[in-house]
Ligand code: ADP
């Protein structure tokens with residue numbers, strides 16, 4: 001069973017008496033451990049799709065199964081729970097808390113677990129994983145853009161998600177730093193069997209992904225399912 005299966009997913013927005021169709025009835029799958037990149041022109045529905053995958057929004061019609069469960073039937077509170085158990089987010093702007101150290105930022109999503117020692121242990125281990133073992137007690141303004149994004153990646157993994165969603169994760173980084181971040185996503189897919197789905201304008205992201213899904217005007221024009229996975233990243 002796929003981690004995510006979307007069937008005939010439609011998303012419409014009503015604005016000023018007009019209906020905007022952001023997703024025009026799309027079918028898609030995401031497998032465990034797969035690195036999928038969503039590309040397409042501005043306004044093609046990329047962020048809408050990512051928000052639906054992230055349980056931040058619900059489709060107007062169609063079904064989305066997450067680990068076999070129809071997420072459209074969940075209450076808002078259940079969706080919030082499922083999101084924190086299953087999904088990690090990385091954004092273009094890193095959204096770190098400026099008054100917290102790198103380690104404290106990574107700990108934030110796990111504070112409610114009520115296991116402070118285990119949370120600190122995990123945060124430390126994750127920061128070491130992304131090459132920031134010597135920056136644990138640094139504040140965000142003492143870190144470079146690439147380092148901040150690596151803190152954000154460590155934070156997205158602290159609750160051991162099955163799915164990591166990233167909207168333009170390299171958008172604020174130079175090419176070399178972007179390469180380091182994309183390498184990190186590839187490692188996460190391999191080592192932790194986490195599925196990574198990125199939205200991007202950067203052509204070179206496709207070089208790292210197992211599969212590129214292309215959206216135009218709310219329709220998928222290529223790469224909808226895992227059979228299109230090139231699977232050559234691990235080669
Ligand atoms: P992308 O991320 O590919 O640029 P989006 O998913 O943000 O595209 O948007 C897809 C379409 O849906 C666009 O036409 C956009 O204007 C419209 N749209 C997105 N969000 C909203 C919203 N909250 N209300 C109304 N229209 C929206």
Ligand code: MG
Nearest residue numbers: 043046047048
């Ligand atoms: Mg967008």
